[in-house]
Amino acid sequence: MRFKDVFSIIGPAMVGPSSSHTAGAVRLGRIARSLLAAEPQWAEIGLYGSFADTYRGHGTDLALIGGLLGYDPDDARLVRSAEEAELAGLKVTIKPFHSPAAHPNTAEIRLGAADAVMTVRGASIGGGNVEIERVNEFDVRFTGSYPTLLVFHVDRKGMIAEITALLSGSGINIGSMDVDRDGRNGNALTVIEADAALPGDLLSGIAALPDVQSLRWIQTMEGKP
Structure with missing residues (x-):
């Protein structure tokens, strides 16, 4: 730690x-x-x-x-x-x-x-x-001490780049990121710990990306979701 x-x-x-x-x-x-x-x-x-x-x-x-x-x-x-x-x-x-x-x-x-x-x-x-x-079935690591976004999605080329581009465009700095998948071109989970809370329009934009299945997030700081 x-x-x-x-x-x-x-x-x-x-x-x-x-x-x-x-x-x-x-x-x-x-x-x-x-x-x-x-x-x-x-x-x-x-x-x-x-x-x-x-x-x-x-x-x-x-x-x-x-x-x-x-x-x-x-x-x-x-x-x-x-x-x-x-x-x-x-x-x-x-x-x-x-x-x-x-x-x-x-x-x-x-x-x-x-x-x-x-x-x-x-x-x-x-x-x-x-x-x-x-x-679920994904091996990922995060602490819950920071605003944390979980994106369940299809594993495809360019997906991570599209997610991080939206975060960057909203001025959100990524503190850490972890990704796991159940197989090539199968299902995947991307977990991002950020340095600031994630605004609703950003979450909506990520949810609207092609092949995003669902989002989960922990918005508050210091380990108190």
Whole structure:
């Protein structure tokens, strides 16, 4: 993880007990909710490594559920998020797995609403920071700490150039970009972390490009989508 500021060391404002097991877990849930782009009706959460071993004692289960409800890491409702989810009609199942994971604090969240389904796999890497490592079938990496655009599209020549040209034309600087595809000329996912929020007309322009299937975005800064 790259050093960004002193808050990366001292951690975020949060409901305890752990920035990794609580605040980071909240943010994983929030990112999954943002990428579904709908009010989730159900979620299946798999836990790996330390998350699987200690999730009840550290409140990781409640933190993930709170994130799915859109709570912040310092929201006092986190301690009763399971009850709040039931009241909201959100059905959550949590299952620990004791198979190896790339990071000890890893969660895989599959969630849905009506016909929309999204799978997000990520890890809480310390200080309330997270790293997403997989979205649906695509292996991509991003943090959710910056305005982030996900473009699901057909893999074709010139697609990346067309996306980045629109970003440049709107004065948006790209901080990082990751691309994965399921095969040559198949489906692909491009993830772009930007230095500024993405205006609505820019999102509309990218969505209108030929062979773009759908967009997802996280607009806010500092890991709070």
